[in-house]
Amino acid sequence: MTSGEHLPAVFARRPKRADARRNYDALVAAARESFAEAGAGASLEEVARRAKVGIGTLYRHFPTRRDLFEAVYVDEVQALSRSATGLAGLPPWDALVAWLHRFVGYVATKRALAEELVHDSEVFRTCRTEIYAAGEPMLRRAQDAGAVRSDVSFDDVLRLISGLTMAQFTAPEQRDRVLGIALDGLRRPVG
Numbered sequence: 001m002t003s004g005e006h007l008p009a010v011f012a013r014r015p016k017r018a019d020a021r022r023n024y025d026a027l028v029a030a031a032r033e034s035f036a037e038a039g040a041g042a043s044l045e046e047v048a049r050r051a052k053v054g055i056g057t058l059y060r061h062f063p064t065r066r067d068l069f070e071a072v073y074v075d076e077v078q079a080l081s082r083s084a085t086g087l088a089g090l091p092p093w094d095a096l097v098a099w100l101h102r103f104v105g106y107v108a109t110k111r112a113l114a115e116e117l118v119h120d121s122e123v124f125r126t127c128r129t130e131i132y133a134a135g136e137p138m139l140r141r142a143q144d145a146g147a148v149r150s151d152v153s154f155d156d157v158l159r160l161i162s163g164l165t166m167a168q169f170t171a172p173e174q175r176d177r178v179l180g181i182a183l184d185g186l187r188r189p190v191g
Helices: 007-013 018-038 044-051 057-063 066-087 092-114 122-144 154-163 172-185
Strands: none
Touching: 018 044, 018 057, 018 066, 044 057, 044 066, 066 092, 066 122, 092 122, 092 154, 092 172, 122 154, 154 172
16 A cells, blocks of 8 residues: 555645645645644745745645645655655664654644544545554554554554653753653563
């Protein structure tokens, strides 16, 4: 299963011409930054300014705020899914840990957008399928190598990591330390 295989409706909106594609990509990147900083209520004018395009260009690509939310969300899911492929050469435990660190970044974007997107929408369901398709094989590979407990499901892991991301941390270092403690709990007990 390739990244994006489940997302034809959102991909259909992506422009084919190189200049329009550059504007589209710049708008998605700017929106991601703006939503991460200011939440879902971020100013669309600010998004356009950061992307260095006019507000009309934003609306040509994303007629509604929801269209922009979906594009940012799908872009994050694609990046997360692609990262699993890029980690395939690492030892199973290292690949899983690296991917879960990337998942933490994804959850931060998801939280900013989740209030605006309906959790039972087609986009959410499709993205969830995409995440499972990327992450489940990594967990199974680590379990088969004896690095991860065999009684853990991928859903367990996602809930554990997602729950951690909801906490308020004093610094990124504290978040990374707590994530490390949680990841240690996934390791297969020795003995």
